[in-house]
Amino acid sequence: MAVFSVREKLAILSDAAKYDASCASSGSAKRDSLKSGGIGSTEGSGICHSYAPDGRCISLLKILLTNFCIYDCSYCINRSSSNVPRARFSVEEVVRLTMDFYRRNYIEGLFLSSGVIRSPDETMGEMVEVARRLRIEEKFGGYIHLKTIPEASAELIEKAGRYADRLSINVELPTDEGVKKLAPEKKPETIRLSMAELRRKIEEKAEPTLQSRKRERFAPGGQSTQMIVGADKTSDDGILRASARLYGSYHLRRVYYSAFSPIPDSSAALPLHNPPLMREHRLYQADWLMRFYGFSQPEILAGSNDGMLDLAIDPKLAWALRNRGRFPVDVNRADREALLRVPGLGTKVVDRILETRRHRRLRLEDVGRLCHSVAKVRPFITAEGWSPGALTDKLGLRQTITRPCEQLSLF
């Protein structure tokens, strides 16, 4: 086995971790250790690696403990049959690296995942030890996200939650059939059971205890998961159905969508090409519709022929064009739910509309000042002195309001 320096290991194990998308942080508060002399903050700014849902950019050291793995998931570059250089950090090396980067303000936290070495418990045990040493011995006050191995013991998961801000378990693929076909050593039932157990623990520890009346700290940033998109034939409708189930059943903070990228010497069961990155982006937008815009999963693609999100326009606009009978919406009278359905109106803009109209009636120009693109909103609203007339039903409306270079913003 080749012997690598820490620097070489870092190159191998940070590159191996880049396929994991599930590392944006959210919902993390400053740790108590900061009040008692701990160092660092989860709220500063530095090198940007990922974005929190509130748009805050945070920098993470994103690495694998090792890319050795006893499993052979066909979509994974680190699978046992893959011909890649292998490396393994010791617990001490990860702790040192994290603290060195942190003290230099290169990072604000650690995202630690791993291939499975020898057994799930052995691997999870080492990851927990990294987190424990950072928190207890180094007084590390930054963000820690640990990838959890579904088969690991309940005792280790309990410890992981004590030290980490967020835990995640990857469901890997949107359907059980996909998991069975492409990751046959993984059991979808075990993944679900682990998520359910994590949810139970997060909720249980969030309750104040009778004796101390304090909440026990356990993964305050909740749990998340990642789904690979485009490795199997599941449609966007099927992917969103899986996400809706995950949010509903396990109260996940986030489902991350990671576009499959072809890997060398891959199995014939996998596609040769990666899906368009825009597909991943549209899935994130549709996911936001379910979480923040009051859309139920089935309505997002109701009426679509192939169950796929339109790559050319965002899913809210696509829905509005299929449901023109629901428009125009009166910005001076409609409730929040109806306003959130208007293309071009985000949650903040809707809140500002509701606030402003308490004092005066809104004209189109007022809405234009609040939102990003009044051209997109105009056909779908009425305002003081403005009615779209036949514009809402215009045949070429889609072309009129879609610029050649489609935006990448969220609504």
Ligand code: SF4
């Ligand atoms: S268990 Fe994880 S690291 Fe191992 S092959 Fe499967 S996806 Fe890759």
